[in-house]
Amino acid sequence: MLSVDNISLAFGGVKALTDISFDVREHEIRAIIGPNGAGKSSMLNCINGVYSPQRGTIRIGTETFRQMDPNKAARMGIARTFQNIALFKGMSVLDNLMTGRNLKMNCGLLAQALYLGPNRREEIEHREKVEHIIDFLQIESVRKTPVARLPYGIQKRVELGRALAAEPRLLLLDEPMAGMNIEEKQDMCRFILDVNDEFGTTIVLIEHDMGVVMDISDRVVVLDYGKKIGDGTPDDVRNNQAVIDAYLGVAH
Amino acid sequence: MQFFFEVLIGGLLAGVMYSLVALGFVLIYKASGVFNFAQGAMVFFAALTFVGLQEKTGLPFWIVLALTLAVMILLGVLTERIVLRPLVNQPQITLFMATIGLSFLLEGLSQLIWGSDVRRLDLGLQDEPIQVVMDRFGILISKFDLAAAAVAGVLVGVLAVFFNKTRIGRALRAVADDHQAALAVGIPLQQIWSIVWSVAGFVALVAGLLWGARNGVQFALTFVALKALPVLILGGFESILGAIVGGLIIGAAEKLAEVYLGPLVGGGIEGWFAYMLALLFLLVRPEGLFGEKRIDRV
Numbered sequence: 001m002l003s004v005d006n007i008s009l010a011f012g013g014v015k016a017l018t019d020i021s022f023d024v025r026e027h028e029i030r031a032i033i034g035p036n037g038a039g040k041s042s043m044l045n046c047i048n049g050v051y052s053p054q055r056g057t058i059r060i061g062t063e064t065f066r067q068m069d070p071n072k073a074a075r076m077g078i079a080r081t082f083q084n085i086a087l088f089k090g091m092s093v094l095d096n097l098m099t100g101r102n103l104k105m106n107c108g109l110l111a112q113a114l115y116l117g118p119n120r121r122e123e124i125e126h127r128e129k130v131e132h133i134i135d136f137l138q139i140e141s142v143r144k145t146p147v148a149r150l151p152y153g154i155q156k157r158v159e160l161g162r163a164l165a166a167e168p169r170l171l172l173l174d175e176p177m178a179g180m181n182i183e184e185k186q187d188m189c190r191f192i193l194d195v196n197d198e199f200g201t202t203i204v205l206i207e208h209d210m211g212v213v214m215d216i217s218d219r220v221v222v223l224d225y226g227k228k229i230g231d232g233t234p235d236d237v238r239n240n241q242a243v244i245d246a247y248l249g250v251a252h
Numbered sequence: 253m254q255f256f257f258e259v260l261i262g263g264l265l266a267g268v269m270y271s272l273v274a275l276g277f278v279l280i281y282k283a284s285g286v287f288n289f290a291q292g293a294m295v296f297f298a299a300l301t302f303v304g305l306q307e308k309t310g311l312p313f314w315i316v317l318a319l320t321l322a323v324m325i326l327l328g329v330l331t332e333r334i335v336l337r338p339l340v341n342q343p344q345i346t347l348f349m350a351t352i353g354l355s356f357l358l359e360g361l362s363q364l365i366w367g368s369d370v371r372r373l374d375l376g377l378q379d380e381p382i383q384v385v386m387d388r389f390g391i392l393i394s395k396f397d398l399a400a401a402a403v404a405g406v407l408v409g410v411l412a413v414f415f416n417k418t419r420i421g422r423a424l425r426a427v428a429d430d431h432q433a434a435l436a437v438g439i440p441l442q443q444i445w446s447i448v449w450s451v452a453g454f455v456a457l458v459a460g461l462l463w464g465a466r467n468g469v470q471f472a473l474t475f476v477a478l479k480a481l482p483v484l485i486l487g488g489f490e491s492i493l494g495a496i497v498g499g500l501i502i503g504a505a506e507k508l509a510e511v512y513l514g515p516l517v518g519g520g521i522e523g524w525f526a527y528m529l530a531l532l533f534l535l536v537r538p539e540g541l542f543g544e545k546r547i548d549r550v
Contacts, residue, residue, distance in 0.1 A: 048436065050432070050435075050436075070435035070436050070438075071438055071440055073436075074435075074436065074437060074438025075438060079436070079437070082432070082433065082436075086430050086433035086436070087429075087430070087433065088425065088430055088433065088434075089429055089430075090425070090429055090490070091425055091426070091429065095422055095425070098422055099423060099426045099434075099437055099439065100437050101419075102419060102422070102426075102437055102438055102439050103437075103438040105419040119418060122419075123418070123419075162437060163437075166437060166438070
């Protein structure tokens with residue numbers, strides 16, 4: 001459903017990505033791994049339109065794009081989370097999730113200003129969907145709490161919730177488990193697998209924890225210094241010499 | 253006691269006028285985290301455009317009002333297109349500097365187009381006491397002030413619901429919090445900014461008409477914005493309710509201080525009392541009465 005072809009991205013003289021191609025199949029969990037600075041987040045940022053690659057194309061479904069922009073990506077059904085949580089800190093969990101449904105709501109400005117019937121009905125209808133996600137992620141008890149007051153692990157969960165609220169076809173997760181303890185990681189893994197299972201969402205995730213990656217992903221792309229050095233099932237990647245060298249270093 | 257109430261009510265009603273101006277600041281601060289230095293200039297520009305159009309065209313009140321509103325919306329959209337769009341993702345201080353520029357531009361532009369004479373603005377509201385209240389309680393309450401308060405009340409009610417209960421309202425708050433994240437969930441930043449500047453323009457128009465009718469439409473209207481500052485500090489920069497409560501407190505406090513403390517220090521308190529109150533308030537509760545308390549994790 002998604003394929004990136006020959007993507008190259010440079011910031012001035014620094015080549016962040018060089019000629020990267022890979023594809024993501026419908027309903028798949030696809031991991032992108034690599035050492036720090038390998039270009040993983042840059043890759044996600046290209047798909048979601050935050051960065052514009054100098055060369056290459058991105059194909060979503062049947063449409064091919066020279067470059068995306070974040071708004072277009074959202075409209076195409078791509079939702080994402082960020083490496084450093086990017087929630088709306090002053091707003092409650094509920095409101096954060098409701099912004100995720102922004103694109104699904106279409107009452108006019110005037111109706112909203114006056115809070116007329118159709119607008120109220122729309123609010124209620126979407127609130128129901130959001131409550132479903134809140135149940136799903138087991139964050140009922142913090143529904144009305146401003147996000148800034150929540151512990152880190154829960155914030156990560158809320159961010160996932162906001163992405164889910166958009167009912168995305170493709171979910172991009174940038175290090176969903178960074179900085180979590182074992183228990184929180186297990187919870188997050190379960191949520192990711194459930195999302196994939198229940199909602200049929202295709203997922204692309206970046207993660208450093210190899211155990212997690214090997215456990216939950218169907219296929220893995222390995223990047224190093226902006227180049228693709230491996231691509232395949234977890235087992236393939238584990239036994240790939242280039243990948244082992246990149247992670248463990250090469251003896252001189 | 254009667255006198256006390258008269259001063260108090262007069263102060264509260266005057267405070268509502270401050271609130272109206274403060275409201276414009278709050279709107280833009282909520283939606284972009286930027287203190288809009290140009291709000292005072294917008295008030296002046298709106299009032300002058302209204303009076304200018306009225307003189308030039310001689311059309312009835314409501315038509316001129318609609319025309320001026322159209323001009324303010326156009327101004328909002330243009331501000332987004334020309335000033336804000338190139339500055340997306342820039343630090344807030346940059347945006348703040350841009351609004352200073354905008355403020356000088358507006359001040360110059362409005363006087364270039366309409367001239368710099370002091371104009372009279374007649375809304376058909378007399379600044380005279382309400383007879384019934386006068387007879388019954390012996391308290392002087394200005395009809396004009398009461399009407400202004402009613403207008404402000406309605407405006408605040410609508411805006412509060414709009415911000416807290418609707419999609420666009422939520423999108424506005426989201427944009428203020430995090431541009432990047434807002435874009436990622438598909439909130440069109442440009443459209444949101446156009447809307448909020450247009451709404452701020454509308455609020456400036458209402459404030460401009462009421463202040464203009466009271467003091468005459470003149471350059472001094474831009475200084476009205478300065479009176480909104482202590483209101484904002486008291487109420488909190490993000491809170492619509494805060495703008496109202498802050499305005500009421502400032503209005504009442506400065507009138508009461510003038511009357512009761514004034515004689516002790518030789519009078520002339522009204523001019524600076526609000527600012528001193530704001531200073532004291534900063535020491536106790538820097539985020540304001542209704543502002544959002546920021547908790548940073550270390």
